[in-house]
Amino acid sequence: xxxxxxxxxxxxxxxxxxxxxxxxxxxxxxxxxxxxxxxxxxxxxxxxxxxxxxxxxxxxxxxxxxxxxxxxxxxxxxxxxxxxxxxxxxxxxxxxxxxxxxxxxxxxxxxxx
Amino acid sequence: xxxxxxxxxxxxxxxxxxxxxxxxxxxxxxxxxxxxxxxxxxxxxxxxxxxxxxxxxxxxxxxxxxxxxxxxxxxxxxxxxxxxxxxxxxxxxxxxxxxxxxxxxxxx
Numbered sequence: 072x073x074x075x076x077x078x079x080x081x082x083x084x085x086x087x088x089x090x091x092x093x094x095x096x097x098x099x100x101x102x103x104x105x106x107x108x109x110x111x112x113x114x115x116x117x118x119x120x121x122x123x124x125x126x127x128x129x130x131x132x133x134x135x136x137x138x139x140x141x142x143x144x145x146x147x148x149x150x151x152x153x154x155x156x157x158x159x160x161x162x163x164x165x166x167x168x169x170x171x172x173x174x175x176x177x178x179x180x181x182x183x184x
Numbered sequence: 185x186x187x188x189x190x191x192x193x194x195x196x197x198x199x200x201x202x203x204x205x206x207x208x209x210x211x212x213x214x215x216x217x218x219x220x221x222x223x224x225x226x227x228x229x230x231x232x233x234x235x236x237x238x239x240x241x242x243x244x245x246x247x248x249x250x251x252x253x254x255x256x257x258x259x260x261x262x263x264x265x266x267x268x269x270x271x272x273x274x275x276x277x278x279x280x281x282x283x284x285x286x287x288x289x290x291x292x
Contacts, residue, residue, distance in 0.1 A: 105280075114274055114283040115227065115283050117282070120280075170232075171229040171232050172217075172227075172229065
């Protein structure tokens, strides 16, 4: 059973639009939710992360919205740029990283000019 | 400049051969991780190391073992590699999990 689910699998937006990526999780003990992005033939890189004490985390054009009650979060990419085209992974960890990360299967985002 | 290194970057082995994948970090991180990434399965955690000689199984440890004799080095070992271990292997370091560049392993 997939502990972290992402939707959609792929997403296409035009330059300047807002891309919305969704993520949900099963395990109530998860207490750290990072998003990674990965470009083809490269390794994943930490983009932005949130802890359940907050329901929103912003970093430039990237914002995480978090709903603890529904066990859902979303990543919003505003003013999308072609350089944002990548696969985005939602991940979760329990016990302050001690258990490692459980990753979703990713959302492939394509931004067209 | 923080760095996670992995060697080799590419490796082709025959089924039944032994495989050693190496990872290094220069940030004195206590915790290091090994993941594998496969199409359709995403990234899966193989092993965690909390420090020298303090290792713990992740979600898919079967067929793998690890060694951490120095804080800056973490090795993944496949004894008698199998074709289904063909994958891209990533090492990560630290609580924020900085990822290395990966090793693309093919087992024929």
